[in-house]
Amino acid sequence: MRQRPVFLITMLCFGFAFFYIPILSMMVYSFNGSRLATVWGGFSVKWYVSLLSNRQILKAVMLSLQIAVTSATFATILGTMAGIAIARFKTFRGRTLFSGLITAPLVMPEVITGIASLMLFILMAEYIGWPAQRGVTTVTLAHITFSMVFVSTIVHSRLVQTDDSIEEAAMDLGSRPWQVMKDITLPVISPAIVSGWLLAFTISLDDVVITNFTTGPGTTTLPILIWSKVKLGVTPDVNALATIMVCIVGIGITIAGIILTRAEKRRDLDAQLAYQANK
Amino acid sequence: MSPSHHDTPLERWFHRRGWIRITIGTPYLWLIFFFLLPFIIVLAMSFATRTPTAPPFSFGGENPVLNFAHYQRLFSDDLYIRAYLTSVANAAFATFLCLLIGYPMALGLTRVSRSWRNVLLMLVILPFWTSFLLRVYAWMGLMGSNSWFNKLLTSIYNGIVPADWALRYIPMMNTNFAVILVTVYSYLPFMILPLYANLEKLDFSLNEAAMDLGSRPFRVFRDVTLPLSVPGIIAGSMLVFIPASGELIIPSLVGSSSRPMIGRVIADEFTSARSWPMASAVAIALLVLLVVPLMIYTYYDAKSYEKQREEA
Numbered sequence: 001m002r003q004r005p006v007f008l009i010t011m012l013c014f015g016f017a018f019f020y021i022p023i024l025s026m027m028v029y030s031f032n033g034s035r036l037a038t039v040w041g042g043f044s045v046k047w048y049v050s051l052l053s054n055r056q057i058l059k060a061v062m063l064s065l066q067i068a069v070t071s072a073t074f075a076t077i078l079g080t081m082a083g084i085a086i087a088r089f090k091t092f093r094g095r096t097l098f099s100g101l102i103t104a105p106l107v108m109p110e111v112i113t114g115i116a117s118l119m120l121f122i123l124m125a126e127y128i129g130w131p132a133q134r135g136v137t138t139v140t141l142a143h144i145t146f147s148m149v150f151v152s153t154i155v156h157s158r159l160v161q162t163d164d165s166i167e168e169a170a171m172d173l174g175s176r177p178w179q180v181m182k183d184i185t186l187p188v189i190s191p192a193i194v195s196g197w198l199l200a201f202t203i204s205l206d207d208v209v210i211t212n213f214t215t216g217p218g219t220t221t222l223p224i225l226i227w228s229k230v231k232l233g234v235t236p237d238v239n240a241l242a243t244i245m246v247c248i249v250g251i252g253i254t255i256a257g258i259i260l261t262r263a264e265k266r267r268d269l270d271a272q273l274a275y276q277a278n279k
Numbered sequence: 280m281s282p283s284h285h286d287t288p289l290e291r292w293f294h295r296r297g298w299i300r301i302t303i304g305t306p307y308l309w310l311i312f313f314f315l316l317p318f319i320i321v322l323a324m325s326f327a328t329r330t331p332t333a334p335p336f337s338f339g340g341e342n343p344v345l346n347f348a349h350y351q352r353l354f355s356d357d358l359y360i361r362a363y364l365t366s367v368a369n370a371a372f373a374t375f376l377c378l379l380i381g382y383p384m385a386l387g388l389t390r391v392s393r394s395w396r397n398v399l400l401m402l403v404i405l406p407f408w409t410s411f412l413l414r415v416y417a418w419m420g421l422m423g424s425n426s427w428f429n430k431l432l433t434s435i436y437n438g439i440v441p442a443d444w445a446l447r448y449i450p451m452m453n454t455n456f457a458v459i460l461v462t463v464y465s466y467l468p469f470m471i472l473p474l475y476a477n478l479e480k481l482d483f484s485l486n487e488a489a490m491d492l493g494s495r496p497f498r499v500f501r502d503v504t505l506p507l508s509v510p511g512i513i514a515g516s517m518l519v520f521i522p523a524s525g526e527l528i529i530p531s532l533v534g535s536s537s538r539p540m541i542g543r544v545i546a547d548e549f550t551s552a553r554s555w556p557m558a559s560a561v562a563i564a565l566l567v568l569l570v571v572p573l574m575i576y577t578y579y580d581a582k583s584y585e586k587q588r589e590e591a
Contacts (some may be wrong), residue, residue: 008387022417082306101310109525116317
């Protein structure tokens with residue numbers, strides 16, 4: 001006997017309204033013909049047209065993608081190593097410090113990571129001469145550092161959940177530990193590696209604070225460009241840009257969701273068929 | 280099995296210990312150089328003296344090697360104490376509101392049908408994948424004095440209060456209220472998702488048993504569901520409180536500049552005032568603020584890990 005939870009459903013509706021009204025309002029106002037961003041001046045797509053011909057924005061998008069792909073790839077390699085190290089190697093010298101180092105960046109306020117990295121890069125330029133000036137290199141280095149710990153968290157939790165009896169069996173059958181790692185462990189955790197890469201990619205693509213501190217003149221990523229525009233107030237072309245970004249993400253997530261739901265349904269169906277066949 | 284005789288010494292080293300050393304050593308060295316070292320620089324810098332050179336600091340000189348002046352200023356200058364208190368108050372208030380809105384939402388998610396649940400969960404996660412900056416920006420559009428939202432709220436307000444209290448618009452931008460509102464908006468998924476993960480695992484038959492024995496729904500919630508969901512509440516609250524107290528983007532865009540939060544003070548000290556030592560001292564103070572919630576979080580996290588392992 002279940003009652004309809006009226007209060008909970010109301011709260012859900014209220015919550016989703018809270019989530020989506022600001023975004024929808026922003027999307028509607030991206031078609032605003034008026035220069036004043038908050039006063040409606042008729043329907044127009046002129047902000048989209050001017051956006052597509054804006055060289056600066058296209059350049060920033062390309063730079064952001066370039067930094068995100070590079071840093072996500074390095075972060076995935078380093079983060080996977082770190083996840084394996086902490087999950088599979090139970091004793092090594094400095095393990096406590098190591099486990100602290102792979103969790104601290106997760107909770108470190110971005111402002112602090114930002115000024116700390118900036119001071120490091122300035123001092124490096126001063127005393128070792130590399131990287132000579134701040135720009136793509138320094139931003140990428142900073143992004144690798146704070147996104148690799150997200151990858152290692154995902155890989156670690158995946159390794160903790162998987163049964164290591166297959167690895168032990170392979171070891172008993174005479175495989176070398178490295179072969180076991182390469183042929184069994186890495187394929188088993190490959191979904192975690194993929195989602196780690198995607199997360200690192202998204203984090204890098206979205207980062208404002210750390211990029212703002214570690215970037216140099218001429219290196220303007222998309223979030224930094226938006227940041228500098230948004231600081232001056234609400235403008236219709238940012239509304240248009242935001243609408244495009246939200247739509248791309250929305251379509252991507254919806255497709256992923258449909259694929260996942262289908263897979264789940266198929267699994268349920270298979271389970272049911274198997275159950276009936278065995279009856 | 281021992282390595283075969285055809286191996287070169289390098290291969291033998293690799294197979295015996297080398298690959299393990301590489302796996303541990305590479306991320307270890309990376310984090311020491313790019314995370315621990317910068318952190319040590321911040322700590323050391325907080326005891327340095329500001330100078331007009333480049334880089335703008337020195338150790339020694341007029342002061343002894345360790346200069347405590349910046350920590351003294353933390354306690355003597357109103358600005359820092361107020362920023363500290365504003366940050367704690369804003370973050371705590373936002374966390375509380377997230378809990379108030381997020382808890383019923385998470386509970387509601389466990390009560391809807393499975394196909395609806397997947398769709399709704401996706402709708403919770405979707406804003407999380409869109410740019411953080413743009414989520415803050417969306418509220419800037421709503422809160423401005425000319426926006427439809429502000430006009431709507433103003434007309435509701437003017438309808439309720441006596442005529443001589445009427446306002447032309449409600450001042451929302453550049454206030455602490457705006458900071459709290461946008462923080463709740465931005466971090467609500469961090470509250471809902473751990474709560475949902477916790478509530479989903481609860482055994483609904485306990486509720487049914489209590490209901491069958493004649494408890495009213497609210498009592499069942501208070502005596503059964505709520506106590507069992509404490510780990511989820513703690514996890515969600517810390518995931519909101521910790522980043523919210525060090526937030527920089529939200530107070531910079533919608534916050535009041537006369538009552539800044541601590542994250543903004545750090546950034547301003549560093550960039551506008553060009554005082555690396557002072558910025559570092561404030562940063563260390565912010566970390567001290569975060570130690571207590573972090574310890575609570577780690578404690579409960581370790582406990583839930585243990586529980587998972589026991590169940591497995």
